[in-house]
Amino acid sequence: xxxxxxxxNPKCSTSRYALKALEEAQVDxxxxxxxxDPPSPAELTEALAQLxxxxxxxxxxxxxxxxxxxLGDKSLSDAALIQAMADHPLLIERPAIFxxxxxxxxxxxxxxxxxxxxxx
Numbered sequence: 266x267x268x269x270x271x272x273x274n275p276k277c278s279t280s281r282y283a284l285k286a287l288e289e290a291q292v293d294x295x296x297x298x299x300x301x302d303p304p305s306p307a308e309l310t311e312a313l314a315q316l317x318x319x320x321x322x323x324x325x326x327x328x329x330x331x332x333x334x335x336l337g338d339k340s341l342s343d344a345a346l347i348q349a350m351a352d353h354p355l356l357i358e359r360p361a362i363f364x365x366x367x368x369x370x371x372x373x374x375x376x377x378x379x380x381x382x383x384x385x
Contacts, residue, residue: 267331268292269384272299272312280360283371287362290381299361303354309347312361315368324369325358353360 269287271298277312287294304312313320320343324336331337331355336346350356360371364384371377 268295268365270298270363271314272304272357272359274300274359277359279300279372279374282361282374283360283377286381292381292384296312299357299359300354303351304342304357306347306351309350309357312363312368313347315363316361316370317368318370319343319348323350323361325355325356329353329355331356349360 269292271284273284334349336349358370362369362371366384369380
């Protein structure tokens with residue numbers, strides 16, 4: 266298999282589960298702690314395209330500045346949401362996994378197994 270990249274939060278049990286599944290599958294994986302190395306707006310836009318989701322689908326609400334930043338406002342543009350995630354990476358849902366033949370937001374965590382099967 267080709268290289269995989271995981272946007273990982275080591276404090277998150279779901280993210281740790283997905284990383285372990287990647288390691289057990291013996292794939293080459295690049296681990297990006299997206300909170301220490303936040304993606305740029307351009308990288309987020311590319312990731313959203315690969316994941317096939319909208320910016321709101323990548324927004325994490327719990328234990329984030331979501332409410333304080335007023336991100337529930339439906340009139341906010343996609344660009345504004347993407348910029349908020351770039352500025353506050355805690356807002357990015359995890360784990361996002363990018364493989365040679367697609368990408369997945371591994372929630373629920375068990376979806377990683379089907380994704381890995383599709384990548385081989």
